[in-house]
Amino acid sequence: MDVLLILPILLPLLTAVAALLVWNRRPVQGALGVLGTVALLGAGLALLDAIWRDGVRTLQVGNWPDPFGITLSADLFSAIMVVLAGLIGLAAAVYSLGSMDPDRERFGYYPLFHFLLMGVCGAFLTGDIFNLYVWFEVMLIASFVLMVLGGERAQLEGGIKYVTLNLMASALFLAAVGILYGVTGALNMADLAHRLRYVEQPGLMTALAVLFLVAFGIKAAVFPLFFWLPASYHTPPVAVSALFSGLLTKVGVYALIRVFTRLFVQDAGYLHAIILVIAGLTMVTGVLGAVAQTEVRRLLSFHIVSQIGYLLMGLGLFTPAALAGAVFFMAHVVLAKAALFLVGGIAHRLRGTYDLKKLGGLYRSHPGLAVLFLLPALSLAGLPPLSGFFAKLALVWAGLETRQFAIVAVALGVSLLTLFSMMKIWNEAFWKPLGENDPPPAGGTSPALWLPVAGLAALTVLIGLAAGPLFVLSLRAAEQLLGM
Amino acid sequence: METVLAFVIGGLYAAGLYMLMRRSIVKLVIGLALMSQAANLLIFTLGRLIRGRPALIPPDAAALAGPFADPVPQALILTAIVISFGVHAFTIILVKRAYQTVGTDDLDDMRNTDLLS
Numbered sequence: 001m002d003v004l005l006i007l008p009i010l011l012p013l014l015t016a017v018a019a020l021l022v023w024n025r026r027p028v029q030g031a032l033g034v035l036g037t038v039a040l041l042g043a044g045l046a047l048l049d050a051i052w053r054d055g056v057r058t059l060q061v062g063n064w065p066d067p068f069g070i071t072l073s074a075d076l077f078s079a080i081m082v083v084l085a086g087l088i089g090l091a092a093a094v095y096s097l098g099s100m101d102p103d104r105e106r107f108g109y110y111p112l113f114h115f116l117l118m119g120v121c122g123a124f125l126t127g128d129i130f131n132l133y134v135w136f137e138v139m140l141i142a143s144f145v146l147m148v149l150g151g152e153r154a155q156l157e158g159g160i161k162y163v164t165l166n167l168m169a170s171a172l173f174l175a176a177v178g179i180l181y182g183v184t185g186a187l188n189m190a191d192l193a194h195r196l197r198y199v200e201q202p203g204l205m206t207a208l209a210v211l212f213l214v215a216f217g218i219k220a221a222v223f224p225l226f227f228w229l230p231a232s233y234h235t236p237p238v239a240v241s242a243l244f245s246g247l248l249t250k251v252g253v254y255a256l257i258r259v260f261t262r263l264f265v266q267d268a269g270y271l272h273a274i275i276l277v278i279a280g281l282t283m284v285t286g287v288l289g290a291v292a293q294t295e296v297r298r299l300l301s302f303h304i305v306s307q308i309g310y311l312l313m314g315l316g317l318f319t320p321a322a323l324a325g326a327v328f329f330m331a332h333v334v335l336a337k338a339a340l341f342l343v344g345g346i347a348h349r350l351r352g353t354y355d356l357k358k359l360g361g362l363y364r365s366h367p368g369l370a371v372l373f374l375l376p377a378l379s380l381a382g383l384p385p386l387s388g389f390f391a392k393l394a395l396v397w398a399g400l401e402t403r404q405f406a407i408v409a410v411a412l413g414v415s416l417l418t419l420f421s422m423m424k425i426w427n428e429a430f431w432k433p434l435g436e437n438d439p440p441p442a443g444g445t446s447p448a449l450w451l452p453v454a455g456l457a458a459l460t461v462l463i464g465l466a467a468g469p470l471f472v473l474s475l476r477a478a479e480q481l482l483g484m
Numbered sequence: 485m486e487t488v489l490a491f492v493i494g495g496l497y498a499a500g501l502y503m504l505m506r507r508s509i510v511k512l513v514i515g516l517a518l519m520s521q522a523a524n525l526l527i528f529t530l531g532r533l534i535r536g537r538p539a540l541i542p543p544d545a546a547a548l549a550g551p552f553a554d555p556v557p558q559a560l561i562l563t564a565i566v567i568s569f570g571v572h573a574f575t576i577i578l579v580k581r582a583y584q585t586v587g588t589d590d591l592d593d594m595r596n597t598d599l600l601s
Contacts, residue, residue, distance in 0.1 A: 160579070
């Protein structure tokens with residue numbers, strides 16, 4: 001029994017149950033939440049360390065032999081994702097302590113938060129395609145409730161779009177799993193990878209692959225399936241937005257990378273060309289959508305879409321270096337994006353609005369916040385020596401190696417537009433003097449708001465400084481993905 | 485039997501998609517339910533239809549002999565039905581709350597979160 005593999009699923013579950021048991025004592029729930037996410041982060045790091053030393057780990061739940069039972073399996077990529085889930089969970093849990101309103105806490109915010117983390121970690125650790133569906137649903141149902149908890153009008157409107165599109169994706173995913181089982185008679189991913197090599201129906205295989213691409217594409221918010229994301233991600237409280245932006249779409253990308261490096265590699269050239277085109281279009285439409293926005297959270301939502309394109313670019317290029325770039329980029333974008341959402345939340349606390357037109361003067365009054373914004377923002381745009389620079393460098397380098405110059409040009413152009421977009425936030429919210437008729441500052445802040453932002457911003461710097469060892473780790477993860 | 489089920493599945497998908505395209509949020513929920521039922525039937529049909537041969541070993545035999553109904557697709561469908569039950573129950577409540585809060589059941593009037601602020 002390999003305890004390390006099951007801990008990242010068990011710990012959030014136990015935390016959620018414990019939080020349910022102290023339903024009426026909300027401060028205890030909050031403290032439990034922080035403890036639980038610290039433990040999750042620790043378990044993730046221990047798992048990463050164990051896999052780094054001993055290689056891929058698997059666990060047959062209930063001791064059923066290999067292709068029949070429920071399999072949990074983790075390689076370096078899964079372990080890195082679990083660590084990221086722990087980090088984002090911790091940041092959001094601490095931020096919630098200072099920002100969540102009592103009404104949401106009263107209706108089970110903390111238990112739901114941990115059920116969501118359980119679903120996310122389950123999706124990262126499962127070795128079975130049907131269980132992936134089940135973990136997706138665990139994650140989705142928790143995210144549905146977190147999305148609409150509070151029942152504000154915008155939340156309900158955004159929630160309907162979010163729920164509908166995600167349920168449609170689930171139905172497509174389920175159908176794809178059913179067809180896959182009908183064709184191969186297997187659900188275990190390692191077993192599937194083996195059996196799919198001997199399937200002599202290229203037409204059916206392509207249809208299946210595209211079905212998976214669409215189902216996970218909706219969840220990952222790629223072009224042209226991303227419209228639910230900017231319609232809904234800005235509606236819940238900012239701690240929830242940060243959690244969603246850090247984890248949910250990334251689970252979709254994780255599933256895409258998993259499926260298209262392991263299962264559908266027969267006519268790889270054809271599929272990966274499609275993925276590259278989608279990647280380019282996702283980057284461009286996301287960043288152009290952001291240009292027109294003046295609401296900080298909506299603007300950042302479009303940037304989530306744009307950054308998903310970079311992750312797909314790594315998958316589309318399909319070399320070890322490119323996949324390593326995607327893994328590295330994942331670590332970078334998850335942290336930077338969550339940090340930006342949380343900075344937006346602090347700005348809202350200080351000024352009472354998310355509207356860039358009404359914000360202003362934050363550099364003068366809160367230079368610390370300005371620094372905390374600039375670090376992840378410039379990192380997202382890809383300025384050295386921050387994390388984004390090395391992530392993009394790896395992807396661009398891989399693109400030049402495989403002579404895919406079009407996608408490299410798009411990636412560089414979009415970087416420039418991202419910088420432009422981040423500078424727009426800087427100019428409007430931080431640099432521009434505060435207008436005279438504007439409302440007075442809305443409320444105070446507490447250390448619980450500043451700590452996670454400072455931590456995440458420091459991590460974007462740290463990743464940049466430790467880019468060498470981390471890239472070696474990403475490369476090992478990519479080699480494991482490709483079965484080298 | 486497979487042919488009949490194939491048409492039923494196709495019909496369910498078509499009806500589900502048609503309902504999803506309507507503007508009423510109630511029809512949206514019905515469309516989602518139809519889509520997930522279609523997926524369940526699809527799994528059932530693709531698991532091969534074999535009548536009257538459950539996957540049970542007879543008392544006097546040591547192993548299963550001959551063609552038997554695969555229990556795995558049925559287990560998958562059972563799981564999927566339970567999940568979709570929970571999810572659809574949530575969706576129906578969401579639709580009710582949205583109708584009460586927004587005051588309309590027309591999706592075209594629910595564009596506030598898409599408009600430029």
